Amino acid sequence: MASKTEFVRSRIVKTYDLDEIEKLIKDAKVAHIMLTDPTPVVDEESVMTRLSALTLRSSDGMSCSCCGVGPFTNRAQQTAHYKHHWHTHNLKRKLFGRKPISLGEYNYRQDESSNVSASDSEGEDNPNTTATELFAAATRHCKAFYSNPKGQVFCIYRCLLHHRKEEMSLDGEGHVWSRRVKELLSPGFGRWAVLMVSGGHFAGCIFTGGSDAIHKTLHSYTTRRGQGMAQSTRDQTGNAPKSAGASLRRYNQEQFLAHVQNILVGWNDDLKGCSLVFYRAVGAVNQAAIFGKPSPLRKEDPRVRQLPFPTRKPTFKEVKRVFQTLASIEVYDSLQDFQKALLSLSGGKLPVKTNSDVSIAERAKKAQKPPAKVFDRAKSRERAPRELPTQVTSSEDEGPCYIDSETPADWIKTLSEQSTNGVITNSRKDLLNDCVVPSCVESDSESETVEKKEMKKKKKSKKVEDKTSVTSIKKGPPKIPANLRKMWRTIMDKDYTTLDTIIESWEGDIQAACNIQDPIDGNTALHKAAIAAKPEMVTQILSAGGDPCIKNHGLQTPYAATPHQDTRIAFRLFQAQHPDKYNYSKSQIPGPVTAEQLEQEKEKKAQQKKAKRQREKERQIDKLKAAKFLQLPDEKKKKVPEEEQRCFLCGNQLPKVPFEYDDCKFCQVPCLHSHRKIRPLNMSV
Structure with a gap:
């Protein structure tokens, strides 16, 4: 076995x-x-020479030169030999x-x-x-x-x-x-690209040395929900639907292909530096997105290879999983x-190995296992017989009282005595607990012992509360040094912007002082400088040892506590200058930034504002031209040059193929219908 x-x-x-x-x-x-x-390697000449060697050696032609058998006694024996598998096998060996x-x-x-x-x-x-x-x-x-x-x-x-x-x-x-x-x-082999396209989803990433250098994801509505088929595949069945949703999916499919190809064209230089390019694209439509005409990738490229295992929906997380799987040995x-x-x-x-007799004996034991017990689930379980309670009516209590084997003796008598003494219980369980011993004197003694125990518990709880109050009074809030309070007042004062004099004249550990929390709100000196919007003080405290990872009572770090942009930039600039000084992952600082990057961002914003002002100016000029054009009558509008032609109703720019009737041009069909309704009134006037 x-x-x-x-x-x-x-x-x-x-x-x-x-x-x-x-x-x-x-x-x-x-x-x-x-x-x-x-x-x-079998070429034509060698095969022909070997075939020519396969000739009958004997003069009568009754022997086989391939197998070396013969001569045969009759024609039937020779034919039977040629049909034998042995002859066919030797013939193949001879050819090779x-x-x-x-x-x-x-x-x-x-x-x-x-x-x-x-x-x-x-x-x-x-x-x-x-x-x-x-x-x-x-x-x-x-x-x-x-x-x-x-x-x-x-x-x-x-x-x-x-x-x-x-x-x-x-x-x-x-x-x-x-x-x-x-x-x-080899150098440069660790740069790979992973591209995945499926069902209107695209995910691509270029990895360098185990980390993602460039990545992009894209999604478009190309598949009808619940149908599991792309619109292009549905159209190829022969009966293409003409609904609005189908038209939208066809348009989205074209735009999706164009967007994916534009992404790959933008990655052209990065893809050239990749040693391997892995892709997953099932179907002609998905492959056209990766290997289309504008795309720099081709199937014939020896670097382009398919993924050898199944994948899930293309997402950035799935692309990273695929890369880690490929890179695993x-x-x-x-x-x-x-x-x-x-x-x-x-x-x-x-x-x-089955040589030993012990293994045979063990197998025999395993084979002779006792049969398992079979439970009949359809058969109901037999219930143990239970004594029914007897109904007794008491004079003191209205309604019946049920007595069974578990009810203690003289229970009715005890109940009547408790009711006369004013001790009335609400549950039968309490009465049973009280009536374990039949005598009433013993029940009274037990109630006294219970009261004594409750009094002891109350005394113990009072002692614990007194001890806790004494310890809280003894501890009290921690004392803050005077020089630290002076630093805090300087930070919160509007007239001061630096802490040079305080830091230079500080006596003691400045780093520990910067990280002491205010007992009221839990803010450190760095919190206070960040809230007061003083970037220079923030940089000085960070240099002195102020930890940006400490949180106040509101669970806020100094960076999260400040709402001011300049102060937040000061944190990021310090992180760029000193990347290893603190554990910035816990400080909620988004990342380092340099002065050059800030200048570039300012220039970019200035250019965006300039372009916005230019667009606004052009929009105003266009409005003036439209108003001037609308003041003209229809006859003069027709004589305006085609370059300056506008919609006869709203004055907007005309499309490449405008809507016309009676030499009147419009930007859309509703404008044409409205003009057609208004024109008879104008002509009558």
Whole structure:
């Protein structure tokens, strides 16, 4: 019997970890299961010469020169030999330049192959089946397998090593495989591009050394919700719908293709520097978005390769997952672990040694397991018989009282005594607890003990409250040094803008003083300077050791507490100048900025304002021209040059093909209809 394969975990090494990769692929060789014998080169001349050699040697023509058999006694025996599989096998060997084999050797090979196939069908422990399954799993796998002198086996995706049209396994010794895996260490190999298009979604990213350098996502409404089919695919079925939604989806499909191609054209220089470009685009429409005419990518490019595994909807998160999967190299510590993992993925089984008698006995024990208990769920469970309570009517209490085996003795008497004494309980459980002992004197003593316990608990709680109040009075708020209070007053004063004199004359640890929190609101000196909108003080406190990650009672950092733009820029400028001084990830500062970047942003905003003023000026001029044009009668409007023609009703610019009637031009159909209704009134006037 074959045992089930165990799941073996592997160690993951990323391709951009060059130090780990260099140790892993040093003197690495491709696994033998990746290699096949090179196909013999058969040209026309060699085939013709070998065919000419296949002639009948005997004069009577009753022998076979290919198999070396003859002469035959009759024509029927010769025909039967030519129809035999042995002759066909020898004929193929002769064509490929190999020697023929005898009939006994041919029968031996046939018997051997039949035994192997029979053992495969039985599923018993046979090493040939394991080798066959290993070879089949390796040849069908999307990864290539290598081994190094340390005994480790590592797997890498084939698409990183060669294009799918390259026949890599024809190399008998694996030199090409070894050379390709060493290209992982070549400079510039770690720059990859991943592009995905599906269902109106586009996601692309260019990775450099494990980090994303450029990325872009795009979505357009091209697929009808709930139908699962793009509009272009629906139109190809023969009956194209004419609804408004279908027209919108067709327009969005064209715009989507144009946008994706424009993105790739903008990435032209970056794509040229990529060593590999991976894509996922199923269908002609999606492939047209990546390999269309304006796009710089072509399918014939050896760098462009398909993703070897299924993916989800194209998003930036999915693109990063795909990149991390491609860059992962699985490393197994031994060949046995690798075989277990490979066969577990392919559904194969590893052989188990069955030589010992102990294993046979263990199998017999496992086979003779006791049968499991069968539960009849349809059969209801038998309930234990329960004594019904008896109904008794008491004189003191209105209504019936139910008594069963659990009711204590003299319960009715106790209830009547409690009711006469003014002690009335609301539940039967309380009465049962009180009536465990039948005598009333003992019940009174128990109530007294309960009251004593409650009094002790109250005294203990009072003592705890007194202790807590005393400790709170003793502790009190922490004392703030006078020089620190002076610093805070200087920061909040409007007349002061710097802290040079205070910092220079400070006695003690200035860093600890800057990080002391105000007990009222929890603000530090940096909080107060940020709230007071004093950028210069913020820079001085940060230089002195003020931590920008401390939060006040409102859970705000100094950067989040200030609403002033100049103060926030001061934080970002300090981060750019001192990137390693604080843990800025906890300070809520969005990122560093330099003075040059600020100047560029100012120039950009100035240009935007200038362009906006120019557009506003042009809009005003256009309004004046439209008003002047509308003051003219229709006859004079027709005589205006075509360059200055406008809509006869609203005065807007005309489209390339205006709407006309009776030499009157309009920008849209509603203007034409309105003018047609107003014109008879004007003509009558």
